Structures are given as C-alpha cells and as structure tokens.
Amino acid sequence: xxxxxxxxxxxxxxxxxxxxxxxxxxxxxxxxxxxxxxxxxxxxxxxxxxxxxxxxxxxxxxxxxxxxxxxxxxxxxxxxxxxxxxxxxxxxxxxxxxxxxxxxxxxxxxxxxxxxxxxxx
Amino acid sequence: xxxxxxxxxxxxxxxxxxxxxxxxxxxxxxxxxxxxxxxxxxxxxxxxxxxxxxxxxxxxxxxxxxxxxxxxxxxxxxxxxxxxxxxxxxxxxxxxxxxxxxxxxxxxxxxxxxxxxxxxxxxxxxxxxxxxxxxxxxxxxxxxxxxxxxxxxxxxxxxxxxxxxxxx
Numbered sequence: 598x599x600x601x602x603x604x605x606x607x608x609x610x611x612x613x614x615x616x617x618x619x620x621x622x623x624x625x626x627x628x629x630x631x632x633x634x635x636x637x638x639x640x641x642x643x644x645x646x647x648x649x650x651x652x653x654x655x656x657x658x659x660x661x662x663x664x665x666x667x668x669x670x671x672x673x674x675x676x677x678x679x680x681x682x683x684x685x686x687x688x689x690x691x692x693x694x695x696x697x698x699x700x701x702x703x704x705x706x707x708x709x710x711x712x713x714x715x716x717x718x
Numbered sequence: 719x720x721x722x723x724x725x726x727x728x729x730x731x732x733x734x735x736x737x738x739x740x741x742x743x744x745x746x747x748x749x750x751x752x753x754x755x756x757x758x759x760x761x762x763x764x765x766x767x768x769x770x771x772x773x774x775x776x777x778x779x780x781x782x783x784x785x786x787x788x789x790x791x792x793x794x795x796x797x798x799x800x801x802x803x804x805x806x807x808x809x810x811x812x813x814x815x816x817x818x819x820x821x822x823x824x825x826x827x828x829x830x831x832x833x834x835x836x837x838x839x840x841x842x843x844x845x846x847x848x849x850x851x852x853x854x855x856x857x858x859x860x861x862x863x864x865x866x867x868x869x870x871x872x873x874x875x876x877x878x879x880x881x882x883x884x885x886x
Binding site for chain 1: 730732733734735736744746748749750754755757758764768769771773774859
C-alpha cells in the first residue's frame with residue numbers, strides 16, 4: 598500500500614473528523630449555499646461557520662467564491678468530498694431510523710420487565 | 719446545537735463505511751438484548767414505527783412482512799401525483815432468530831441489492847451490523863436516501879409518462 602504522509606491528506610481527515618463539517622459537505626452536495634445559509638442551517642454564528650468552511654476549504658473539500666457581498670460555498674471537485682457527502686447522507690438516514698428504533702426497543706424492555714413481574718406474582 | 723446527538727452515549731453512534739465499491743456497512747449498538755432488537759426488525763407493527771423517520775419525507779401506507787426463509791415483504795408508500803403507491807418489496811433469503819436476517823430488494827428489478835443484518839449480543843447490549851451489497855458500483859452510488867426521494871419522483875414521473883402513453 599502507498600504510504601500517505603502528505604499534509605493535504607491529513608488536512609482532509611482532520612476536516613472530516615467533525616460532525617458539523619461532514620454535515621456541511623452533505624448540505625453542499627444538495628445545493629451551493631452562502632456562509633449565512635449554512636450558519637442558519639446549523640444554528641451557528643457566522644464566525645463559527647466561517648471557521649468550519651475555512652478548514653474544509655484548506656483541505657480542498659470545499660471551494661468558495663465571493664460575489665458582491667456574499668461568499669458562496671460549493672462542494673469541492675475531488676472524489677473525497679463527494680464520497681464524504683454521500684456517506685454522511687446515508688448515515689443521517691440510518692441515524693434517524695435508529696433513534697426511533699431505540700424508542701421501540703425501550704418500550705419492549707419496559708414491557709418485558711413488567712410482564713416478568715406479573716409472572717412472578 | 720444538537721441535543722439529541724449529544725445526549726447519546728458515545729458507543730451508540732451510527733457509523734457508515736464502504737467496504738468496497740459495491741458494499742456499504744452500517745454499525746450501531748443498542749442497549750438491549752438481541753431478542754428485543756430482532757423483534758423490532760421482524761414484527762411489522764414494530765418495524766413500521768421506526769423504518770420511516772420523518773426526515774425521509776415519505777408516508778408509509780402499509781407494511782407486510784413474512785419473516786421466514788422464502789417469505790416476502792412489501793412496504794407501500796404514499797405516492798403523490800400517481801395512482802399507484804410506491805412500493806419496496808423483496809424476499810427473506812435467510813432468517814436466524816435473534817441473530818441474522820437477509821433479504822433481497824426487488825423493486826429495482828432483478829439486480830437489486832441484498833441487505834444482511836446481524837445481531838450480536840454482548841453483555842446485555844446488541845451490536846447491529848447492516849450491510850447493503852449492490853450489483854454494481856453505479857447502483858451503490860445512485861442509492862442512499864436523497865436518492866430514494868429522487869427515485870420516488872422519477873417513478874411518479876414514469877407513471878405519468880406511462881399513463882400518457884397508455885392513453886394514446
């Protein structure tokens with residue numbers, strides 16, 4: 598296997614280690630967005646979102662372009678950006694399912710407990 | 719920001735990895751014995767309560783599951799703008815109670831994906847591993863969740879088209 602010691606490669610992984618940044622990639626895979634849009638979407642300050650986008654941009658996962666007073670963000674054209682966005686979307690669906698599944702399972706646990714108590718009587 | 723996610727125990731995170739160009743694997747732990755997790759996957763009344771979270775933007779109309787080897791399942795969703803509901807269906811090809819489920823996804827034709835779910839109990843918790851194996855890399859790339867909505871629209875459009883063709 599090829600040894601990657603490339604700083605760029607490390608930057609990509611560091612960028613992807615944060616759930617908000619993965620969410621931003623997933624969002625940009627759907628449509629371009631301004632920093633303001635993204636800050637609203639993720640309930641963050643503009644400064645906070647600028648930092649996240651900066652990290653993604655340095656890793657080459659996102660490109661930005663300032664038109665007038667608005668900075669528009671796009672998903673980078675590299676394979677890794679698309680891949681990460683795809684995986685995050687997939688993960689979000691399953692995570693939402695499993696959050697609901699937890700509720701069903703908790704209910705089954707409670708039911709089993711109370712049925713068990715009843716049997717002992 | 720995201721209260722739900724933060725309150726989750728760290729080890730119950732949902733992880734997704736691509737095992738190959740054609741296979742994607744989802745892993746998640748549950749705080750319950752395998753028999754209860756399996757029950758929620760194999761009883762339609764329970765299954766339909768969690769399979770279609772609101773974020774999917776789809777309304778489940780019916781859910782039929784005959785969970786035994788060779789048994790069929792069918793999920794029908796509301797399909798606005800089309801006369802027929804949108805259906806997902808297939809066959810259970812392996813069923814090991816409290817431990818393993820395998821089913822085919824046949825709505826896309828013969829070369830649909832195969833879903834394998836395993837339930838592994840350890841110390842009262844259950845590790846769930848779900849794999850979706852597609853026939854081609856392209857099929858995997860087109861899959862996912864937004865794609866399901868897109869597919870949904872595509873089928874609605876196709877239905878319309880077919881209706882027009884039929885009318886001629």
